[in-house]
Amino acid sequence: xxxxxxxxxxxxxxxxxxxxxxxxxxxxxxxxxxxxxxxxxxxxxxxxxxxxxxxxxxxxxxxxxxxxxxxxxxxxxxxxxxxxxxxxxxxxxxxxxxxxxxxxxxxxxxxxxxxxxxxxxxxxxxxxxxxxxxxxxxxxxxxxxxxxxxxxxxxxxxxxxxxxxxxxxxxxxxxxxxxxxxxxx
Numbered sequence: 001x002x003x004x005x006x007x008x009x010x011x012x013x014x015x016x017x018x019x020x021x022x023x024x025x026x027x028x029x030x031x032x033x034x035x036x037x038x039x040x041x042x043x044x045x046x047x048x049x050x051x052x053x054x055x056x057x058x059x060x061x062x063x064x065x066x067x068x069x070x071x072x073x074x075x076x077x078x079x080x081x082x083x084x085x086x087x088x089x090x091x092x093x094x095x096x097x098x099x100x101x102x103x104x105x106x107x108x109x110x111x112x113x114x115x116x117x118x119x120x121x122x123x124x125x126x127x128x129x130x131x132x133x134x135x136x137x138x139x140x141x142x143x144x145x146x147x148x149x150x151x152x153x154x155x156x157x158x159x160x161x162x163x164x165x166x167x168x169x170x171x172x173x174x175x176x177x178x179x180x181x182x183x184x185x
Contacts, residue, residue, distance in 0.1 A: 018082050021073035022089065024066065029093050032059050036100040048101050049151045055097045056121050056147075057140055060128055064136075071129050094118045120146045 036043070036055065043051055063070050077086035094114050098105075105113055123146065128139040 017072070018076045018079060021076050022082065022085060024073070025077070025086070026089055028059070028062050029089060029096070032062060032093070033096050036096060040100060043100065044102070049147050051101045052097065052117065052120075052150075053143055053147050055100065056117075056124060056143055059093065059097075059121075060125060060139070061136075074125075074129075090118065094121065097121075116150060120150065 035058070043054065046054060066073075077083070091114070094117050097117055098113055103110075103113060120143070124139060124143045127142045128136055131139045133139070
């Protein structure tokens with residue numbers, strides 16, 4: 001923590017705190033990627049919701065060492081001049097989470113899954129910034145609820161798809177019956 005606040009560290013980065021925050025975030029993302037790579041076989045036994053909870057919690061826990069400065073770092077990287085780079089780094093993080101969860105989407109689902117997981121991650125991170133519970137227990141409960149809600153939504157969507165297919169089959173059958181009735185007149 002002391003290293004980040006020294007003048008020599010500030011002098012190493014042309015744009016000061018913003019570059020320090022981006023560098024730190026990128027380093028955490030790299031360590032996280034390596035961790036997921038090393039644990040890939042172990043994590044493959046987890047269900048997708050379990051893995052998502054684990055991955056998001058694991059990445060957020062890696063920030064705890066500098067947690068007191070994290071809100072300030074987030075504010076710095078939201079600067080419009082820096083946001084595109086910060087967004088790219090965040091997108092790589094979300095890509096890693098979904099890649100290691102086993103996601104192989106190539107349709108529009110690729111975008112919706114990433115947007116959804118990014119929203120869950122971001123909400124949990126913001127919740128965590130306000131969390132005063134021991135070891136961020138309230139944050140992890142918040143994360144669990146969001147992932148469980150996503151799992152419920154996915155299950156409901158699958159059921160809806162099946163019902164739509166069934167409705168299509170019923171409609172097709174009704175048209176066939178009506179056609180046959182009209183032809184027999």
